[in-house]
Amino acid sequence: QKEVEQNSGPLSVPEGAIASLNCTYSDRGSQSFFWYRQYSGKSPELIMSIYSNGDKEDGRFTAQLNKASQYVSLLIRDSQPSDSATYLCAVKRDSSYKLIFGSGTRLLVRP
Amino acid sequence: ETGVTQTPRHLVMGMTNKKSLKCEQHLGHNAMYWYKQSAKKPLELMFVYNFKEQTENNSVPSRFSPECPNSSHLFLHLHTLQPEDSALYLCASSQGQGGHYGYTFGSGTRLTVV
Numbered sequence: 001q002k003e004v005e006q007n008s009g010p011l012s013v014p015e016g017a018i019a020s021l022n023c024t025y026s027d028r029g030s031q032s033f034f035w036y037r038q039y040s041g042k043s044p045e046l047i048m049s050i051y052s053n054g055d056k057e058d059g060r061f062t063a064q065l066n067k068a069s070q071y072v073s074l075l076i077r078d079s080q081p082s083d084s085a086t087y088l089c090a091v092k093r094d095s096s097y098k099l100i101f102g103s104g105t106r107l108l109v110r111p
Numbered sequence: 112e113t114g115v116t117q118t119p120r121h122l123v124m125g126m127t128n129k130k131s132l133k134c135e136q137h138l139g140h141n142a143m144y145w146y147k148q149s150a151k152k153p154l155e156l157m158f159v160y161n162f163k164e165q166t167e168n169n170s171v172p173s174r175f176s177p178e179c180p181n182s183s184h185l186f187l188h189l190h191t192l193q194p195e196d197s198a199l200y201l202c203a204s205s206q207g208q209g210g211h212y213g214y215t216f217g218s219g220t221r222l223t224v225v
Contacts, residue, residue: 034213043216097208101154
């Protein structure tokens with residue numbers, strides 16, 4: 001079983017729609033959860049972090065965490081073509097330096 | 112610029128060459144990391160340094176040799192690599208264990224082994 005699982009996609013949505021990206025993780029001791037965006041040929045860029053169950057909103061982005069189900073999601077409202085990228089889910093224990101990544105979901109926003 | 116600078120951006124090396132990758136962070140962070148990113152695979156953590164002390168070596172082959180002379184600089188020395196080592200090598204840094212702010216990544220070095 002992979003430590004962090006994501007659907008590789010591509011997830012294709014029309015411009016203006018809501019894009020929903022999902023991630024599951026296997027370590028119940030995970031305490032911090034991150035979403036990174038990676039454009040082709042570029043390095044990962046942190047866009048959201050979440051630590052408590054529930055929702056966290058930042059602009060057009062909402063991260064959702066359900067520790068009981070070991071599930072993290074990222075919603076992107078009013079999707080723009082510039083949101084087209086690979087989105088990486090990452091998790092870690094607070095006692096560890098080790099940030100564990102999923103393989104990423106490729107998002108395509110059609111104009 | 113993210114505050115983490117990696118050089119060179121691209122590197123092509125033969126299997127018998129020796130080369131080094133360099134990373135420098137200007138964020139005042141205490142921890143630095145090397146990650147490997149291969150096509151269709153998750154980022155793989157290779158090494159972790161905290162205040163220039165190695166805290167993690169993720170079963171990386173000895174042909175990869177890290178060096179951390181201080182909290183701002185990190186090197187990855189490469190020798191007798193294999194074609195399957197071709198990948199994007201990413202350096203990252205964090206304050207503490209990165210629990211609340213995650214890691215900041217450099218732009219990476221695209222390595223091709225021929």
